Amino acid sequence: MWTEKAQAKINLTLDVLHKRPDGYHEVEMVMQTVDLSDHLTFTPSEQGEIVLSCTVPYIPLDNRNLVYQAAQLVKETFGIKEGIRIHIDKRIPVAAGLAGGSSDAAATLRGLNRVWGLGQSLDQLAELGAKIGSDVPFCIYGGTAIARGRGEMISHLPKVAPTWVVLVKPPIAVSTGDVYGRLNVAEIDKHPHTEAMVEALATGDVRQIAAHLGNVLENVTFSMYPEVERLKSQLLKFGAVGALMSGSGPTVFALADKEHRATRIYNALRGFSREVYLCRFY
DSSP, X not given: OEXXXXXXXXXXXXXXXXXXXXXXXXXXXXXEEEEEEEEEEEEEESSXXXXXXXXXTTSOOSTTSHHHHXXXXXXXXXXXXXXXXXXXXXXXXXXXXXXXXXXXXXXXXXXXXXXXXXOOOHHHHHHHHTTTOTTHHHHHHXXXXXXXXXXXXXXXXXXXXXXXXXXXXXXXXXXXXXXXXXOOGGGOOOOOOHHHHXXXXXXXXXXXXXXXXXXXXXXXXXXXXXXXXXXXXHHHXXXXXXXXXXXTSSOEEEEESXXXXXXXXXXXXXXXXXXXXXXXBO
């Protein structure tokens, strides 16, 4: 038996440059993992089946699940006949813009690499992960990085000081495909400055990091779900140094420069949402 953590991620910046001929959007994002995580347990089985279980009842346990897809890909790629039982202790909110599914898939690739002794490097696992989803390569590594292409081209950045983060997810689910489908790249009036964010991260100054937060998908999601914009405003009202929607939403996060300020924001938000999380950069 082996256990892997699957960390949630947030987007400190998310820029969309253009739509590609293959239908995907060309993106440039500064990504950061936080210490909110799912826990996946792997138990080999003599039977050849992939069997999933989960602490959350509404998660599919068949090939609709990225964990199942990752395990199937590993078995097919390396000719593994042995089966595997994978239990998902789900703590990252679902359909939240936090890459929970992608991170679970990445943890599956890392976990099966260990359980089945495949000897693959993280770079090789990331290449494999790109076949499952655009966020999976970043989730293989975690930490801080720039993601380009459709998200699979990763440039690592130095480790950042453990900044305090408050995550809050409103009780709605947002389709990433719907958000990108409604995005008109020509109408984006302000693009995030990736290099300025990289420089801010190097200083470790939360206020400088907050000054360069940016996500071009915010206006699209806000137009579809005004409550997400209201939630961001509340975070700032409660004392966040900066706030931003993560990914395509609906989760919004706040940055705080002190633990006691983060705790105060966390406690204030618990009156507005059931899904509030206090965490740090990881």
